[in-house]
Amino acid sequence: MKDRDTIIQSGMLEQYFLGTLPKEQIAALEKMLAEDEILAVKYSEIETDFENIAFENAVQPPNFIKNNLFVAIQDDDPKVKTLPKEEPPAPKSVNPKVLMWIAAGIAAIFMVSSLWMFTQWNTAQDNLQVTQQELNTIKQQIANLEGNLKDSQLLAEVVKDPNTLQYALKGNDKIPGGLATAYINHESKSAVVNAQKLPALPADKTYQMWADVDGEMINMGIIDKSKDVVILQYIDEAASLNITIEPAGGSDHATVAQLVTNVYL
Amino acid sequence: MKNDTLFIERFQNRDEAALSKLYDNYSGAIYGVIIRMCRNEEAAQEILQETFMKAWDKSHLYDASKGKFYTWLYRIARNTTLNFLRKQDKLIQLEDLSVYEDEGVEDNQELHTELKGALSKLDAHHQKALRLVYFNGLTHKEAHEEMGVPLGTFKSYVRQALEKLRVVYGKELLLLICILELLT
Numbered sequence: 001m002k003d004r005d006t007i008i009q010s011g012m013l014e015q016y017f018l019g020t021l022p023k024e025q026i027a028a029l030e031k032m033l034a035e036d037e038i039l040a041v042k043y044s045e046i047e048t049d050f051e052n053i054a055f056e057n058a059v060q061p062p063n064f065i066k067n068n069l070f071v072a073i074q075d076d077d078p079k080v081k082t083l084p085k086e087e088p089p090a091p092k093s094v095n096p097k098v099l100m101w102i103a104a105g106i107a108a109i110f111m112v113s114s115l116w117m118f119t120q121w122n123t124a125q126d127n128l129q130v131t132q133q134e135l136n137t138i139k140q141q142i143a144n145l146e147g148n149l150k151d152s153q154l155l156a157e158v159v160k161d162p163n164t165l166q167y168a169l170k171g172n173d174k175i176p177g178g179l180a181t182a183y184i185n186h187e188s189k190s191a192v193v194n195a196q197k198l199p200a201l202p203a204d205k206t207y208q209m210w211a212d213v214d215g216e217m218i219n220m221g222i223i224d225k226s227k228d229v230v231i232l233q234y235i236d237e238a239a240s241l242n243i244t245i246e247p248a249g250g251s252d253h254a255t256v257a258q259l260v261t262n263v264y265l
Numbered sequence: 266m267k268n269d270t271l272f273i274e275r276f277q278n279r280d281e282a283a284l285s286k287l288y289d290n291y292s293g294a295i296y297g298v299i300i301r302m303c304r305n306e307e308a309a310q311e312i313l314q315e316t317f318m319k320a321w322d323k324s325h326l327y328d329a330s331k332g333k334f335y336t337w338l339y340r341i342a343r344n345t346t347l348n349f350l351r352k353q354d355k356l357i358q359l360e361d362l363s364v365y366e367d368e369g370v371e372d373n374q375e376l377h378t379e380l381k382g383a384l385s386k387l388d389a390h391h392q393k394a395l396r397l398v399y400f401n402g403l404t405h406k407e408a409h410e411e412m413g414v415p416l417g418t419f420k421s422y423v424r425q426a427l428e429k430l431r432v433v434y435g436k437e438l439l440l441l442i443c444i445l446e447l448l449t
Contacts, residue, residue, distance in 0.1 A: 008424075009420075009424075010420065011405060011420035011423060011424060014398070014405075014420075014423050014424065014427070015404075015405060017332075017336060017339075018343070018398055018399065019340040019343055019344065020398070020404045020405060030331060033331075034330070043332075044333070045431060046427060047332060047333045047335070047336050048333075048434075049427045049430050049431055049434070050335075050336075050339070050399060050427075051294070051333065051335045051336070052383075052430065052434050053382070053383075053384050053395065053399065053430065054294035054295070054297060054298055054335070054339070055293075055294045056381055056382025056383060056384065057294075057297045057298075057301075057380060057381050057382060057384065057400075058293035058294045058296070058297045059293060059296050059297040059300055059378070060293050060296070061292050061293065061296040061309075061310060061313055062310065065292075065310050065313055065314050066285070066288055066292070068314055069288065069314050069317050069318065070281065070285070072314065072318055073281065073284070073318065073321055076318075076322075
């Protein structure tokens with residue numbers, strides 16, 4: 001390090017005061033100033049000289065600057081606490097295990113909800129099927145009711161017609177107690193039979209009605225036991241009406257041995 | 266100069282009354298330096314406020330063992346002003362340079378920046394040497410180039426100027442003491 005006189009002659013003290021001394025020399029000079037009282041006094045003289053110059057050349061600043069300064073300081077004063085802004089929480093680093101648990105939880109929820117939805121869907125399907133069946137049943141019932149209504153209307157029309165002749169066909173020994181009522185209208189050439197009181201037959205059997213014309217049995221039609229009133233084919237010049245038991249689906253020729261009832265016209 | 270030790274301690278303890286007192290004591294001297302350095306009244310006012318703001322914020326950094334309070338305040342003002350001027354230089358480089366051609370380092374009557382007191386009575390080269398480093402913010406190297414003299418000669422100018430001023434101030438101080446003695 002330079003000695004005291006060299007420092008004084010080099011202008012380092014003035015530069016140090018002015019703040020233009022190179023950084024690498026500042027620490028060394030400050031150390032010397034701390035240790036060398038004479039040098040420190042010299043520096044203090046320089047400080048005073050510059051300070052005197054400044055005070056001799058002082059320029060009075062406007063008063064508002066001081067006011068502004070104190071306003072600014074009070075705005076900036078930590079005593080005036082400003083409420084912390086509500087900032088969105090900084091994204092935290094998430095533990096991969098936590099992420100895995102979250103993913104597993106979401107997957108489980110998805111599976112459970114899928115299973116529940118599948119069950120619900122199946123239940124809905126079953127309900128729909130039942131509903132459809134019920135609907136079909138209702139439709140069938142409506143159709144039956146409509147059929148019955150038509151039969152009743154038909155029967156009413158036939159019965160109330162004064163030209164209609166009514167014949168009772170009582171069952172023989174093969175169907176004791178059995179009864180069928182035939183309504184024949186020669187004017188309108190219609191034939192209707194009410195077979196409600198004929199006893200039920202096995203599934204492979206059916207009642208069939210025949211008209212005897214000149215000794216020959218002419219087919220009038222199969223009597224459908226599910227209906228109250230059955231429309232049959234009208235046959236001209238029939239001498240009698242005959243009902244036989246035939247195989248299901250009916251026969252082309254009457255099985256006379258299975259005649260259960262007849263009536264002469 | 267006044268002994269402001271008590272005020273400085275209170276200032277360092279965030280006493281606004283102490284800041285007010287120190288502002289009253291030093292703002293004129295500091296403003297005189299700033300306005301001569303930046304030659305812009307409006308900017309000088311802002312820089313003065315900023316200087317005291319910085320001093321207030323960094324008051325804990327002032328170390329009386331390393332120098333006078335004025336020296337610490339002067340360095341803050343000088344650095345703040347030089348930063349302002351550097352920003353201005355960048356702006357000027359982007360604008361029309363001819364607008365600023367007439368601005369020099371001569372004293373500005375409107376800004377009251379002419380040198381006063383003992384300094385104004387020094388020889389021209391001594392006066393200029395101090396003005397360049399103290400009021401214009403130049404380094405010794407920049408200033409000796411500005412004056413066109415060797416660096417060693419320039420350093421001598423500064424030293425000699427200060428010594429002459431010290432003599433004047435010493436006489437003034439002696440005169441002041443005599444007057445005070447007579448008054449008492």
